[in-house]
Every structure is written in structure tokens, then in C-alpha cells.
Amino acid sequence: MLVRLRVDGEWREADAWEGSSLLSMLRDDLGLTGPKNACEEGECGSCTVWLDGVLACSCLVLAAQAHDRDVGTIDGLAGDEGDLHPVQRAFLDAGAVQCGFCTPGLVVAVTDLLERDPDPSELATREALSGNLCRCTGYVKILDAVRLARRRPGEP
Amino acid sequence: MPVEVLLPSTLDQALGSLAERPHARPIAGGTDLMVALNRGDERPEAIVDVSRLAELESWHRNGRVVLGAGVTYSRILADSPGDDALTEAARAVGSPQIRNRGTVGGNLGTASPAGDLIPVLAARDADIELVSSAGSRSLPWHEFLTGPKSTAIAPGELIAGASWPTPAGPSTFAKVGPRNAMVISICSVCVQIDEEARAVRVAIGSVGPVVLRAPDAEAFAHDAIEEAGGWEDPSRRPAETAAARFGELVAAAARPIDDVRSTADYRRHAVRVLAARAFTRMLARRPGG
Numbered sequence: 001m002l003v004r005l006r007v008d009g010e011w012r013e014a015d016a017w018e019g020s021s022l023l024s025m026l027r028d029d030l031g032l033t034g035p036k037n038a039c040e041e042g043e044c045g046s047c048t049v050w051l052d053g054v055l056a057c058s059c060l061v062l063a064a065q066a067h068d069r070d071v072g073t074i075d076g077l078a079g080d081e082g083d084l085h086p087v088q089r090a091f092l093d094a095g096a097v098q099c100g101f102c103t104p105g106l107v108v109a110v111t112d113l114l115e116r117d118p119d120p121s122e123l124a125t126r127e128a129l130s131g132n133l134c135r136c137t138g139y140v141k142i143l144d145a146v147r148l149a150r151r152r153p154g155e156p
Numbered sequence: 157m158p159v160e161v162l163l164p165s166t167l168d169q170a171l172g173s174l175a176e177r178p179h180a181r182p183i184a185g186g187t188d189l190m191v192a193l194n195r196g197d198e199r200p201e202a203i204v205d206v207s208r209l210a211e212l213e214s215w216h217r218n219g220r221v222v223l224g225a226g227v228t229y230s231r232i233l234a235d236s237p238g239d240d241a242l243t244e245a246a247r248a249v250g251s252p253q254i255r256n257r258g259t260v261g262g263n264l265g266t267a268s269p270a271g272d273l274i275p276v277l278a279a280r281d282a283d284i285e286l287v288s289s290a291g292s293r294s295l296p297w298h299e300f301l302t303g304p305k306s307t308a309i310a311p312g313e314l315i316a317g318a319s320w321p322t323p324a325g326p327s328t329f330a331k332v333g334p335r336n337a338m339v340i341s342i343c344s345v346c347v348q349i350d351e352e353a354r355a356v357r358v359a360i361g362s363v364g365p366v367v368l369r370a371p372d373a374e375a376f377a378h379d380a381i382e383e384a385g386g387w388e389d390p391s392r393r394p395a396e397t398a399a400a401r402f403g404e405l406v407a408a409a410a411r412p413i414d415d416v417r418s419t420a421d422y423r424r425h426a427v428r429v430l431a432a433r434a435f436t437r438m439l440a441r442r443p444g445g
Binding site for chain 2: 001017018019021040041042043045048054055056057059060061062064065067109112127128130131132
């Protein structure tokens, strides 16, 4: 079926299979490979996007449910000149990226957290990131990155 | 195989679509159905998106609490100050991403014995509201749940929500799992005190084919509070041993099995400990308690 949605500010459409997830549509039909495909059951958070501004696992959204809606991905965070979003910059500076597979989902989840709560406690941070798995870093550097991004509130 | 997808924008349209396609699956947050679709475990003939139906998002607290099927766990957390058990259960679900999408109706429709909201509804004697193009009906929670992942929903029907008498007293919910997020419970407990009816109600999840109540534990709790004079004066707590005995009676009502998440023995042990703690916490939440 023809699904039309706005991704990172740009209207896109694709003839997606009716049972397809939003994640499959973004990656396979639109070639937008920022959101990663890992568990396909909402467990790992690597496919995390915003759907109408609300944090969601795109693997658990039926593509058709996103019809006429607004989707935000990791690819919408950096500026037009390629200047990184403060959260992306903090991940780099803190060494919070190893294999990088979980990074798009985590950067989106951290950005969402800091937009809602610019100065989150350690506990609030851990809870906000509980839906994003990283199998490399042990999370220590990721939490460092959140502290770094929190200290450097920047323009989006 | 083609799947027909319908995107109704009103409840009437959705019910019309369901009436014409009795085997259609409704989808809201997708946190269960999408997993099955992604794996290829399910290929419904038709899917009806109910996530755009404003009618399912109502939530009133006017004598009776009416909680719409489309209300998400995140909205429960944002909007239910003062409802301890409901908030604790919503907070125990999944992760922020899952809580943003998963709904009351989905928890009921999936009807897992581990569904986190179900013990809360059971401890409040909730009714489940069903609608179809032919009308609506309401079933007590225990008639709605007919077995593990099985309900009394008829073809063409949609879950509209759940309703229960406004709780006249404090409550608490707790669950056990291997980590603090993204877990399907090993066991769960909700304890609710009804100060007007002078009753304690307890419901347990993940320790039987459906969520269960524990009538012997409820009767014991009533008597223990009465013997202490606690119905008149909440500062008069039952004896210290009462919580442990309450836990034993709750565990005796459990009918757990061994499965991938845990063993029957551990579940019985954990539900006993959890129920005893929940009883104490609920008593401490009584004004003056």
C-alpha cells in the first residue's frame, strides 16, 4: 500500500508491504538506514525514532500507522552543514561509541530525555535508557556522554 | 499473502470494518502484534489501526473510573497522581519506548497471565467494556479472561476500556523479574484496601493460567485488621506476623508452572515474599497508617 509520511522534515512515500513495520519501510523502501534493525521485538531500542514527537521503536509501528504522520530519525539531528548535534558530539567526545550499532537509537533516546529533562539525575538517565541495549560499552561511557551533553546545552 | 490494512479515523468506522472482517486484528501500540508479524508467526487477513480513535482515549473519574483502551502506559504515568497501584504497574512495563506505545486495550487483548495492568484491574473488580457495530457489553474481568492469552472477545468486537468503582483506599503493585526494565514478570501482586467496604483484595499475575485472586488471604487480611482495631484507626496495625501469614495464603492460591522465565517453586516463594511486602506497604499508605 502507498504510505506517505514526513521523515526528518521531508515528505516521502513508498509502496510498502501492508504488514511491513515502519522500520522496514524506512530502511528497505526509503533507503534510510539510520535506524538500525536488530531484535525486531522492541527489546533493543536500536530502531528508536520519534513518531509525532513521541519516542518509539519503529519495528513495533506498522508502516501504515505512520501514514500522514511525522517521523524523526537520527539522520535529522545533525545540521545542514554536517555539524553534529550536541548529543552526537558528546558521544564522540566521551568515547561512547564502539561498534556503533546501538548508537543511533541511544542518541535519539538521550536527545529525547534531555529535551524533556535538561538536567536528569543518574537514576532518571538509567531509566530513560532502559529500552536501549549496548553490548560493547557496559554503558559507562554512554552515561559519561549524557553527563557531558547535559553540561553543554546547545542549540539543536 | 496480502494483508488488508484499514486506517479508520472514528470508532464507528472501525467497528464497521471489524463487522465486515470478523477475523481482522486490531492494532494500537503494536508492542505484541508487530512482534508476531515481524517474526512471521501471524499473518492476519486484515489489520484495523485503532490508534487514531479519540473515542478510546477517554479517561473519566466520575464515581467510577473509566479507562479507555487507547490510553498508553506513559499517559497513565503522566495523568494518574494518587493512584498508586495503577502508576506502579504502568511504570513496571517495558521501557519508555514501549510505555509510549503500549495501551490498556493491548494489555487486555493479549491477555497474558503476566500482563502488568491485569492484577490492578482484578484487585478492583473491574469490568471490561466491549463494543461492536451491534452494541456494547460489559464483562467482569474474570469472565473476560478465559485462559492464557485467551479472552471472551467475540468476532467483530473491540475492547473499549475498563471501568471500576473509584478505589476507596490505598493500593500497591509490585513485580519480580531479572532486571528493572523490559521484563515479563516472573510474578506480580496488586493489593487494594477498600476502606468503605472494609475489605482487602489481592490479585496475582504470572503464577497461574490467568490472573488470580486469593480469597483466603483477603479474608485473613480483613480479620487481622479488624482484630487490631485498624478499620476504625489505621494507626493500629495488625501484628507483625500478619504480613508473613498473608504472604503464605497468597502463595497458597498460586498455581504456578515451570517455564522459560522461572520455576514453579521460585514463583511460589517470590509471590509469598512480594505479597507480604505489598501488604505492609499498602497499610503504611493509609492515612495515619
